[in-house]
Amino acid sequence: MPPAQPGSFSSIPSRPNSGAGERKPPARHGTSAPRRRFPGRGGGRKSRPPRRGRTRLEHRHESRPRASSVIPPLSTDTVRVVPLGGVEEIGRNMTAVEIGNDIIILDCGFQFREDETPGIDYILPNTGYLEERRDKIRGLLISHGHLDHIGGIPYILDRIGNPTIYTRRLTGMMIKKRQEEFSHLPEIRVREVEKDEVIKLGNLTVRFFGVTHTVPDSMGIIIETPWGDVVFTGDIKLDHENGEPTEEEHQGFSVFHHRKVLALLMDSTNVWQPGWSISERTVYRTIEEIISRPSKGRLVIAMFASHLERLIRVVGVRCVQISRSRVN
Structure with a gap:
């Protein structure tokens, strides 16, 4: 059997090398009938003849290179x-x-x-x-x-x-x-x-x-x-x-x-969607329109904390509306 190559590892099978006879089970004493072996069940050695030729399994282990x-x-x-x-x-x-x-x-x-x-x-x-x-x-x-x-x-x-x-x-x-x-x-x-x-x-x-x-x-x-x-x-x-x-x-x-x-x-978020995203100019106009509507309730506006210009617009529109109401 040739020696294992560098970078590989070997596993030893349980089956003996070719040319060796099969090991016989120890003699059983008593009158009990010999145990039957059913195909597909575990336990015991299979009935097929021993494999000839090279029986030592060598698995080539490929080391993955660094990126x-x-x-x-x-x-x-x-x-x-x-x-x-x-x-x-x-x-x-x-x-x-x-x-x-x-x-x-x-x-x-x-x-x-x-x-x-x-x-x-x-x-x-x-x-x-x-x-x-x-x-x-x-x-x-x-x-x-x-x-x-x-x-x-x-x-x-x-x-x-x-x-x-x-x-x-x-x-x-x-x-x-x-x-x-x-x-x-x-x-x-x-x-x-x-x-x-x-x-x-x-x-x-x-x-x-x-x-x-x-x-x-x-x-x-x-x-x-x-x-x-x-x-x-x-x-x-x-x-x-x-x-x-x-x-x-x-x-x-x-x-x-x-x-x-x-x-x-270039940024390509949602580039597969047809058309244009709503411009900030349109967003500002919509915010001003909503805030300017007469209402007796409370208006809650949600936005990301990083949308500073939108926040400035909301606060600015609200301040203008309060100022106008005082003047009137």
Whole structure:
């Protein structure tokens, strides 16, 4: 019998090697009839003859390679985009863009638990790729303040070397406020940026531009490369009138008229549904109409805590109505 190969394990069967005679049961004494064996029942050795040839079973055990070992080295003329979460799912948005010796991370969110995941509070992105390359990370860029884009920061940032966070003012305030719940963690560094600002991260040039969303200070990100721009919009909700983007939206995206875009990483939530989502402009008009109706009862309006502009509209409309009633 040949020896077992490396990486394999062997199991010894209970049947003797070929050529050996079958072991006979010990002689029975007394007058009782021999026990009958019925096919299909357990117990005892089967009546078939011993198997000839190789009887030692060898099972090849294939060790699964690490994720990093199957990823080819990054060549000098390559832009590598690594989705760590948020692709074909809602939540845990996180993407790494790697060029040369520099990695830029876009967003760091978590995914809320679902009915299929009892006992789990949050689901985090898979950061193994970044943990093995933490020395190449030049910064974490956050597009806006929703938890599916910032919720993973307290759990992930220290794993990947605690890089500086670049984001706009309101988003930075939301990140810092939430970080107060994790006082045992190392202090984070937040650098505020403005739309139209240009910064340098490693050998890469990064630009920002404003986008419309349900939370203020949302921004898009442009990473310049020798072959064109990698554009990341974050979550967007175009302001429009009957499907026609407003003049402000046209002006905001006019920055790309004279730029070469290599790749567009864009929010696609519910993209398969036809038509347009209701614009915030329409939502504001509806809120004002409802609040303005004469009523003697109490009006309860529910919204996400991050919908700050809607909250401002509700409070603003109510204050205006009270002021008018006093004047009259």
